[in-house]
Amino acid sequence: MLKNITGSKAVILSLLEEGVDTIFGYPGGAIIPIYDALYDFKERVNHILARHEQGAIHAAEGYAKVNGKAGVCFATSGPGATNLITGIADAMMDSVPLVCITGQVTSPSLGTDAFQESDVVGISMPVTKWNYQITNGEEIPEIIAKAFYIAQSGRPGPVLLDISKDAQTQVLKEFEYKKCHQIRSYVPEYPTNLKKIDDAVKLINESKRPLVLLGHGVIISNAEKEIKDFLEKTGIPAAWTLLGLSALPSDHPLNVGMLGMHGNYGPNILTNKADLLIAVGMRFDDRVTGQVSSYAPNAKKIQLEIDPAEINKIIKVDVPILGDAKKALTLLTKKVKANKHTEWIKKFRKCDKIEYNTVISKSIHPEKGKITMGEAVRVVSEKTHQNAIMVTDVGQQQMIAARYFRFNHSRSCVTSGGLGTMGYGIPAALGAQLAAPDRTVVAFIGDGGFQMTLQELGTIVEHKLPVKIILLNNDFLGMVRQWQELFFEKRYSFTELQNPDFVMISKGFGMKSSRVSKRENLESSIQEMIDHPGPYMLEVKVEQQEDVFPMVPSGASVSDIMLSKEIKTEK
Numbered sequence: 001m002l003k004n005i006t007g008s009k010a011v012i013l014s015l016l017e018e019g020v021d022t023i024f025g026y027p028g029g030a031i032i033p034i035y036d037a038l039y040d041f042k043e044r045v046n047h048i049l050a051r052h053e054q055g056a057i058h059a060a061e062g063y064a065k066v067n068g069k070a071g072v073c074f075a076t077s078g079p080g081a082t083n084l085i086t087g088i089a090d091a092m093m094d095s096v097p098l099v100c101i102t103g104q105v106t107s108p109s110l111g112t113d114a115f116q117e118s119d120v121v122g123i124s125m126p127v128t129k130w131n132y133q134i135t136n137g138e139e140i141p142e143i144i145a146k147a148f149y150i151a152q153s154g155r156p157g158p159v160l161l162d163i164s165k166d167a168q169t170q171v172l173k174e175f176e177y178k179k180c181h182q183i184r185s186y187v188p189e190y191p192t193n194l195k196k197i198d199d200a201v202k203l204i205n206e207s208k209r210p211l212v213l214l215g216h217g218v219i220i221s222n223a224e225k226e227i228k229d230f231l232e233k234t235g236i237p238a239a240w241t242l243l244g245l246s247a248l249p250s251d252h253p254l255n256v257g258m259l260g261m262h263g264n265y266g267p268n269i270l271t272n273k274a275d276l277l278i279a280v281g282m283r284f285d286d287r288v289t290g291q292v293s294s295y296a297p298n299a300k301k302i303q304l305e306i307d308p309a310e311i312n313k314i315i316k317v318d319v320p321i322l323g324d325a326k327k328a329l330t331l332l333t334k335k336v337k338a339n340k341h342t343e344w345i346k347k348f349r350k351c352d353k354i355e356y357n358t359v360i361s362k363s364i365h366p367e368k369g370k371i372t373m374g375e376a377v378r379v380v381s382e383k384t385h386q387n388a389i390m391v392t393d394v395g396q397q398q399m400i401a402a403r404y405f406r407f408n409h410s411r412s413c414v415t416s417g418g419l420g421t422m423g424y425g426i427p428a429a430l431g432a433q434l435a436a437p438d439r440t441v442v443a444f445i446g447d448g449g450f451q452m453t454l455q456e457l458g459t460i461v462e463h464k465l466p467v468k469i470i471l472l473n474n475d476f477l478g479m480v481r482q483w484q485e486l487f488f489e490k491r492y493s494f495t496e497l498q499n500p501d502f503v504m505i506s507k508g509f510g511m512k513s514s515r516v517s518k519r520e521n522l523e524s525s526i527q528e529m530i531d532h533p534g535p536y537m538l539e540v541k542v543e544q545q546e547d548v549f550p551m552v553p554s555g556a557s558v559s560d561i562m563l564s565k566e567i568k569t570e571k
């Protein structure tokens with residue numbers, strides 16, 4: 001037990017007790033004491049000074065998504081704290097464990113509109129899993145222990161601790177750190193109900209056309225092996241949500257592709273032909289279900305879900321199985337009959353052919369015209385042998401990357417799913433690289449999103465992180481332009497961008513960079529980028545008005561998926 005240490009030192013020691021070795025942050029007046037304490041621990045903690053608090057928090061998210069541990073983020077009060085809010089909301093939507101620590105004005109001045117005072121506890125309340133203000137330094141170890149427990153247990157999420165400046169400078173009588181393993185009235189995980197497992201087994205054994213919907217929960221619960229065992233025993237095809245991407249290798253014979261608005265043709269239309277859906281760690285997001293009233297009308301539904309709030313929230317299910325996906329899958333696999341669904345899987349493969357001929361071949365192997373986003377993604381994927389971590393920003397490039405990048409390993413897709421936060425990609429990529437220093441990290445970024453957080457190129461260069469940034473530049477806010485084209489009579493209201501010289505900007509930060517606009521130079525440019533040992537930004541000038549297809553128009557049924565502007569679904 002230590003005696004007479006400051007609250008600030010207690011913060012750092014508590015983080016060390018939790019095994020934290022990387023912190024993303026940005027200092028300011030109200031958090032100077034904590035930064036001062038950090039100064040003595042520079043050898044043990046790698047503090048990454050972002051160039052904007054939004055950069056720090058998205059980097060912490062990228063870090064957490066790749067290694068599964070909580071990302072840690074520091075910011076000062078007022079504007080520092082409010083700059084974290086988008087990232088906190090993003091982490092809440094995507095179940096990313098974060099512990100954010102903000103400095104706050106001294107406790108006597110709380111509520112007086114003191115300089116740089118903002119009520120960050122109030123502001124972040126709806127977008128945190130838990131938040132708390134510390135005004136008595138003695139609470140620091142216990143509250144930090146709780147923060148890590150809450151952020152990382154059950155359905156993970158972001159926690160914010162707001163620590164007043166006087167609590168940081170307070171001298172604590174004693175400091176002892178005890179990890180938290182339980183909190184009264186907080187149930188992170190329910191034990192698996194064996195009766196429900198039996199009910200599910202019966203439905204699975206009877207089903208002729210079952211489909212697994214594989215979500216982020218599979219990755220969060222480290223259930224990659226368990227889902228594979230389940231699929232291989234039952235012979236059931238599996239489709240994934242955007243955040244479930246990479247849980248199952250792309251080449252697995254039971255992998256039938258992506259669900260949702262820009263997902264694959266087969267899993268979308270066949271959702272409505274299935275007689276059983278088995279949702280594993282996914283929350284029936286509107287981008288996946290399309291019109292709810294016409295969703296999967298012929299299917300019974302089983303839902304494996306850790307968060308009771310997600311059961312029956314959007315889709316009424318026949319058999320809810322609350323608890324950890326890994327445990328439930330193990331039980332299910334033991335009890336289900338071995339099976340094959342050869343004829344049913346053939347239907348998916350038939351759809352794949354239709355999609356390949358109408359959409360995919362044109363997108364990834366175009367013969368003429370400007371470079372397409374799809375072919376750039378394909379080449380990067382091939383040249384990294386499906387082993388890279390793929391990071392994206394938000395928009396067309398995100399959907400194209402999710403559709404065409406291929407994976408051998410789990411935890412290899414880092415993207416902003418629920419909130420769809422432009423500006424996420426560059427900082428998330430730097431966080432991902434810090435979490436996996438030995439892996440190749442490639443980040444696909446649009447020209448709009450690039451300009452939202454490009455300041456983090458400086459952070460990447462400072463830390464010599466060998467991130468490869470592929471800027472897919474169409475000189476448009478592409479995804480919005482696509483909606484304007486399809487649904488607003490081509491009235492391109494404020495979506496064309498007057499862009500800067502991105503190569504010059506990147507070079508200004510000290511990052512090696514180049515531009516490619518001709519198909520014949522694409523492969524060699526990408527190879528050069530990959531061979532470069534340090535950070536690299538490759539600008540690819542792509543077709544300006546390419547659309548992402550297939551597309552389930554917003555609010556339409558998944559059966560109404562469009563293969564192109566002209567081709568509607570043959571039902």
Ligand SMILES: Cc1ncc(C[n+]2csc(CCOP(=O)(O)OP(=O)(O)O)c2C)c(N)n1
Pocket residue numbers: 393394395396397398420421422423445446447448449450472474476477478479480
């Ligand atoms: C912070 C934020 N603002 C606005 C949007 C709305 N939005 C979604 S996609 C998009 C266009 C993105 O354009 P760009 O970054 O160039 O990527 P592209 O779609 O062309 O690949 C916009 C504006 C958003 N998702 N996030």
